[in-house]
Amino acid sequence: MTGLYESQRAMRHMRRAAMQRGVVAVLDVGTTKIACLILRFDGPERLREVDGVGPMAGQSSFRVIGAATTRSRGVRFGEISVMNETERAIRTAVQAAQKMANVRVDHVIACFSGAEPRSYGLAGEWDLQDSVVTEQDVARVLAACDVPDLGPGREVLHAQPVNFALDHRTGLGDPRGQIGNRLACDMHLLSVDGSVVQNLLYCIKRCDLELAGIASSAYVSGISSLVEDEQELGAACIDMGGGSTGISIFMKKHMIYADSVRMGGDHVTSDISKGLQIPLAVAEKIKTKHGGIHATSMDDREMIEIGGESGDWEKDRRQISRTELIGIMRPRVEEILEEARARLDAAGFDHLPSQQIVLTGGGSQIPGLDGLAARILGQQVRLGRPLRVQGLPQAATGAAFASAVGLCLFAAHPQDEWWDFEIPSERYPARSLKRAFKWFKDNW
């Protein structure tokens, strides 16, 4: 875990360097599409009121100057399964975005949806030496958190201090400088499968890019889709992607839980393909063009020619009604939502004061989904679209780009994570100074 800690720190430095250069790319590696946005940071925020863009999430400090999406290849369940195919897809997206921006990017911040994220709540306590909380005390209380056994081959993706408590006062955002005796902290830790991260790292390295940050797409789509009071009061974001459905719960502007269901829009497509015996590409088209959840009597009359290239007249003239299509789609969508409900229940979502659920992602565009989701997930369901950011093309403002836009916000204003805090002074490796001296002796 120390290795990942170091590499996360290195990524933070890389991100700072990228901000200094003013150009950074964000890459959303999804199952159906790979989106690449190129951001230009213009330094301090220059807010123009006429644009109607508020300053709330720091989205006014940057501008999207290049955007490209491409069909994803070699990604299944949000995880890279065929390396060189994915590498080529990333290359395509990055090249097109660079061409649009007419600028070369070297740093990229990436997110992915798979890799079986698991949430852990950590708690730590520390008795203050003198009664004022210093940065070292914060570092020590973070170091005092008990890290559970993550399992073999798992790595920490996010580790965010969610809450600080000083004696009996809890809910402190920044305890530095306050007076008390005992400092406690709660930390949310998200672990993922390490090999998936390694594969992504390798693919990005093969594209001559440097990774300046990595995030879970459930987290970043929550950032972009939940409005400020939802994040404050508590809400869940369900990002219905192609290969996996990400779930994240936010409270007091911190993510407190994340999980993913390994089912998504691709399963709906494959159901249609299997049920109607048509190719996947045709099934995808029919799904996006005619798909739905609720069948009405009108749908019985709407016939869809599904075709085929067999040369057999009978097969090539097949027609189905829209009701049949809905009949295929609905059970799968229900299954996904029920699975998401089970994950939310397991996380104790029903104990939260606010039960708001926001559906986003490409899968949330199925007509009539809100009605079905309200029946399965509860009454407080809405469809979310990502926040508006400057310069984003109209084509990339849909719900399918929630995680890409969230990643932009994440790049502009990352939340403090464990590795952003100081290292406790007693944990500094004592040898490093000796090594530095030795290096000087050897080389000078």
Place this chain on the structure above:
Amino acid sequence: MQSLRPEPRVYERQGRRDPAPTRWQYRMQRLWLTPYFRVLARVGLPVFLISAAVGLYAGDEGRRAALVGSFTELKEKFQNRPEFMVKLVSVDGASSELAEAIRSRLGIKLPLSSFDIDLAAVQARVEELDAVARAELRVRSGGVLQVQITERMPVVLWRVGDRLEMLDEAGHRVAGLAARTDRPDLPLIAGEGADLATGEALELFAAAQPILPRVRGLVRMGERRWDLILDRNQRILLPETDAVAAMERLIALDRAEDLLARDVLSVDLRNDKRPTLRLAPFALNEHRKAMGIDVSGSEL
């Protein structure tokens, strides 16, 4: 039942081409987007190529010579066009002998291109001639080199040893002279450094106008003062300063006393308070006799 919609479209699989760039395409595009590389390729590369081509071509001695040769040939061809050729020299404002001398002095072989004539040098050469005060040269249209001469006018003769020189007002030599009788109209000066004080000599001649028929010339004594020589070897010693005033006094004296007609060897005017006469020996004896002085023992 009739469908309310128009004929539904048939969905067919489209064989979409895989648009992924190759690794090298991707790298080349990134390289091209690098600002330094762009500048290098857009400015540095052409500059390098041109300088390399020029360097390679000019590296060979023969090619360089040929290049220079063809350029000079072109230049000469242009300069030797008939409209630039000078075919004639016309000398104005000079006597015929001087014009002849100037022509030979020009040292130009006609016809010659006007680009090849160094007018300043030719002018300096012409002005080296003593008889030429000023020369103006210009190439007129029609291929004529016009030389406008201002001649020096001799005003005085200067005897140096056994030579005779004609001088102008400033004392500059104009020409030599074979015999005094060739220019009897010019006054004569002699002595070393006489040419440096020609102006004063002319003033003295002008002051001596009444006795001019008797004047043989002025002699510069010790490069500082003048002696006026009259016929009968009479000598007037003039002072260094105010020689003209002294001369005027002498003329006045001559008019009043008819001094110079007497048997006087010299008149010394160097002390302006007291002119001194030297009588001829016979006249001196006569003078003494008239005054009743016994002169039998005197040698004078």
